[in-house]
Amino acid sequence: MTQERKSVDAAQLQRSLRFSRLPEPVRLEDTVEERPAAPHDSVSGAYNADWWLIRMGGL
Template structure:
């Protein structure tokens, strides 16, 4: 192996591995989605209705 081949291989390695990839923020690594679809009937809580039915 000559000095010229070693320099060429080093240049190839430098091109391929010479720079680190861009940094990824932790916020970009997480995807949030609701586990179930939004159901308006389920989320329609009326505290007055609850009090009338069960408390008074």
């Protein structure tokens, strides 16, 4: 009769420890970063109501 030997090498042991469980779930709050796209120019205090029109080439 042949007996099976179960030998686990170091690489196989590392793989089984690494992939034996799922990673911790990531919360949705940790995946989102909120910040303004462009800082507000509060130094000059200038406000142009038609800025979007000028910026988008409407004039």
